Amino acid sequence: MAYATIVGIEVVYAIATLILVSLGLAIIFGMMRVINLAHGEFLVMGGYAATIAVHHGVNVWIAILIVPPIAVGLIGLVVERAVIRFLYGRMVETMLASWGLSLLIVGLLTTIFGSSTEGVPMPLSGFTIGAYQASGYNVFVIAFSLLTLGAVYVLLRFTRLGLLARGTMQNAAMAAALGVDTTKVYAVTFALGAALAGLAGGVLAPVAGIVPTSGGSYIGQAFITVLGGGAAALTGVTSAALLFGSVGQAATFATNPVFGSVALLLAAVVLIRILPNGITGRYFKGWL
Amino acid sequence: MKLSRRSLMKSGAAAALTAALPMPFVKSVAAADEIVMASLYDLSGAFQEVGKQMNDTLTLAVEDINASGGLIGKKIKVVTYDLQSNLQVSAQYAQQAALRDKVAVVHGGISSASREVMRPILDKYKTLYFYDTPYEGGVCDRNTFCVSTTPSQTxxxxxxxxxxxxxxxxxxxxxxxxxxxxxxxxxxxxxxxxxxxxxxxxxxxxxxxxxxxxxxxxxxxxxxxxxxxxxxxxxxxxxxxxxxxxxxxxxxxxxxxxxxxxxxxxxxxxxxxxxxxxxNYMETIDNAQNADFLKRFHKRFGDNYPPLSELPMSSYQGVQMWAAAVRKAGSADRMKVIQALEGGISLEMPSGKFAMDGITHHCTMDVHLAEYKDKVPKIIETFAQQPPSDTAAVCNLTKNPNDNQQYVIKVN
Known part of the structure; x- marks a missing residue:
């Protein structure tokens, strides 16, 4: 029984981290149609932001939850103004530009921090279930991911900013004709996506070692989740994370982590074969 | 963009130029009073940190030898290449070191994969090879000397x-x-x-x-x-x-x-x-050689250097082993150095007594068991003079000097 609970927590944790890692990309790629290959590096920069803050004596919770989204959000704003704004509607070009950006960021991070592993101390201790020890921080990550998902939903669904953002992404010309400053909306939405990526990097900083190249381990998962989810950004990410997270973890428990990764990829291939437009291409149509 | 023949040629020439740029500008000819050594570590990419440390300890060893009058009356000159944690680059630079720079010895290769890429190339061009990383054991090759630890030792x-x-x-x-x-x-x-x-x-x-x-x-x-x-x-x-x-x-x-x-x-x-x-090595080893080594190392590379592990120490000891062989042979000639090493050489090094086992081309050395306490490895027990018995079980270069392979040692 205790073992089943532990397994349950791990499966939910896998789903929650998939959601957290993919949320920023769901906005930048799912809504704005910008293929951001630097998404992984945005996460890594979030991790480094948290590390720097901790080294400067900032409270660890502020360092992982507040500093990274602000820092990476601002970087996102600069990137949007400098590069991305010229490329809206040109998906292949966004891919090339953000790939270049990703290489640049990895290079800069390596120059500044070197390639030795950095990290942030774990702020929560473990707890006991029966004869088993579980990580308290994993439970926090689960709760926090759901909270973030809820907050982004409320922001996009019920606020004026969310309405403007959705309207602009759907039909920029019409929104502009109605007096919306679409340039600003694009910039703010991109920065929001970047901030969410930074937040994910910050939240995962205590569990994962950070090196300049560790973006590579997130980018694949994030794209698979967003693509598997399909058109509706939030519903898509959530449903795809549910599917991939549980398949991947179930396989990991049944066999080993290598087959876990394989099973996750296999599930993605099968899903895209059956539902080429992702889960929300057929189900939950019109959801956010 | 319009492509004319001229602009194509221009960009082609520019591409050729940039492709040529990353190569270090070295002249191949060794002066008569120099012995050339190649340092082939990964100075960027996944192995960057440890590669830099290994190159630094190699540099220290060479500078010390040169400062104390050089080797058999000659200065050692180091040609440094960055393998970039990339196997293709490893192959290319191994070839360059052997053919263009005509080095007397190559030190380097960090991963087992990059060693197995470079080893056949250096064999082919008859260039002596020192591999300075702890690895899984079993390499049996007269041209190659593995100077770090294998599983039976640690x-x-x-x-x-x-x-x-x-x-x-x-x-x-x-x-x-x-x-x-x-x-x-x-x-x-x-x-x-x-x-x-x-x-x-x-x-x-x-x-x-x-x-x-x-x-x-x-x-x-x-x-x-x-x-x-x-x-x-x-x-x-x-x-x-x-x-x-x-x-x-x-x-x-x-x-x-x-x-x-x-x-x-x-x-x-x-x-x-x-x-x-x-x-084989950690900074907490207590002997005179190690204290002296650490003093010199920090004087050269700064006090804030991260603690050195077995890998950079193997590079240092590897260079010293090669230098001792050159002195013994009275020449940097490949076969003479190999024979000097096979005759057995024993040195007092920062890790303790460090001896070449001529039969396997591996080393017999002390190993230290340690437990981390307050971020420092505290030595619990030292096992003196551990032979490379895993490789010795399969490899005998005295009997079969032409053997050339990496044995996968049957474990069970």
Whole structure:
């Protein structure tokens, strides 16, 4: 029984981290149609932001939850103004530009921090279930991911900013004709996506070692989740994370982590074969 | 963009120029009063940190030799290439070092994969090769000298310690490539030799950062100890999650790799306390050579240098071993140096007595078992003069000088 609970927590944790890692990309790629290959590096920069803050004596919770989204959000704003704004509607070009950006960021991070592993101390201790020890921080990550998902939903669904953002992404010309400053909306939405990526990097900083190249381990998962989810950004990410997270973890428990990764990829291939437009291409149509 | 023949030629010429740029500007001809040595480590990419350290200790060794009058009356000149943690580049630079720079000896290659790329090239062009990294053992090649440790020297002591002091039940976590797989076979053998058993083995792809399922499986198996054969950035996540779940209070941890990536500097001491390792070298070794070495090293490279591990020390000792052979032979000529090394050379080094085993081209040396406490490896026990018995079981270059392969040593 205790073992089943532990397994349950791990499966939910896998789903929650998939959601957290993919949320920023769901906005930048799912809504704005910008293929951001630097998404992984945005996460890594979030991790480094948290590390720097901790080294400067900032409270660890502020360092992982507040500093990274602000820092990476601002970087996102600069990137949007400098590069991305010229490329809206040109998906292949966004891919090339953000790939270049990703290489640049990895290079800069390596120059500044070197390639030795950095990290942030774990702020929560473990707890006991029966004869088993579980990580308290994993439970926090689960709760926090759901909270973030809820907050982004409320922001996009019920606020004026969310309405403007959705309207602009759907039909920029019409929104502009109605007096919306679409340039600003694009910039703010991109920065929001970047901030969410930074937040994910910050939240995962205590569990994962950070090196300049560790973006590579997130980018694949994030794209698979967003693509598997399909058109509706939030519903898509959530449903795809549910599917991939549980398949991947179930396989990991049944066999080993290598087959876990394989099973996750296999599930993605099968899903895209059956539902080429992702889960929300057929189900939950019109959801956010 | 319009492409005319002229603009195409221009961009072609520019491309050719940039392609040529990264190559170091070195003239191939060695002056008559110089012996040229190649340093081929990964100075960028995944192995960047350790590659830089290895190149630094090599530099120190060479500068010391040159400052004290050089080798057989000649100065050593080092040609440095960056292998970029890339196998294709390794092949290319090994070839350049052999053919263009005509070096007397190559030191380098960090991963076993890059060694196996460079070794046949250096064989082919008859260029002496020193491999300075701890590895899985079994290389048998008259042109190659492996001067760091193999599993029978270190892993055997580690696992025997685990079985004797912690209990008979172990669990292996290993990186999913040849080093991790071969080493975990050794762990199983050594555990069986001590009457222990391995309850489970898990291999990890390099990019795994979530060890949650593994922690649950470890607890379900309830071993006395866990051994990690992990490399790269992922181990940090494991030690951290293991400690966060409170498991480090219940289950002991030993490792074949901990510390060589300076992991203890990032982990808190409560996360790393109690981890046991076994290496030929760690900075806490107490002898006159080591104290002197550390003084010189920090004077040359600064006091804030991260603690040196077995890998950079192997580079230092490798250069000293080669230099001793050149002195003994009175020449840097490849065959004469090989014969001098095969005749046996013994040196007092920072890690203790360090001797070449002519039959296997590996080294006999001291190994030290240590436990981390407050981020420092405290030495528990020293095992003097451990021979490379794994490779010795399959390799005899005195009897078969033409043997040239890496044996996969049958473990069971």
């Amino acid at each position: 892993v055997a002591k580690l696992i025997s310690h685990a079985c004797k002091t912690w209990g008979k039940k172990g669990y292996i976590l290993a990186a999913d490539y040849n080093y991790g797989q071969i080493t975990s076979d050794w762990v199983k053998k050594f555990a069986h030799d001590e009457g222990g058993e391995i309850l489970g083995t898990e291999f990890f792809p390099f990019d795994v950062t979530n060890f949650g399922s593994t922690l649950a499986k470890i607890q379900a198996a309830a071993p006395d100890w866990v051994v990690t054969v992990l490399v790269g950035g992922t181990p940090l996540a494991f030690y951290r999650q293991f400690a966060a779940a409170g498991l480090n209070k219940k289950i002991h941890v030993c490792s074949t790799t901990f510390g060589s990536g300076n992991e203890q500097a990032v982990l808190t001491s409560s996360e790393s306390d109690g981890i046991v390792v076994c290496y």
